[in-house]
Amino acid sequence: MEMLEVIPVCYCGNPAILNTSWSNDNSGRRFFGCKKFGSRFRKPCRFYT
Template sequence: MSSVTGSVDCYCGRRVVVRTSWTDLNPGRRFNSCRDYNKGGCRYFEWEDPPMCRRAWMIIPGLLRKKNALEMEILNLKCSNKKLMKVVFFLLFCVFDMHLGDLGNEEA
């Protein structure tokens, strides 16, 4: 995710963008860079935020990993839920079909 800042220009003469680092060494730390930093741009780079304190540096990566694991678990549970709903609807259809079959036999 990136956004354009107001007044800083990179070496290309264009406005820099603010990006967020999610590495273990700088989790959540914002920096300014050339728009084309990862595509062979001028390689302008400057930290927007000061370095994090040691405690935050130690805690945040673990929290991010836990968040990602929980999001993956949610996706897996949603997938399982969809499968279970299909089974439930199939079983309801079978029961309903059997009931209609019994009604047809009673009329004959």
């Protein structure tokens, strides 16, 4: 895993984590998202970069 100089901070104040998208459109694309990103959370955070 490569080191990145800047870790984005989410709208909710948490440091974003690196996720990998596996949707059909952009399979394997890596992006920073909130650790609360995802539909399994009651209030998922929409932060995405």
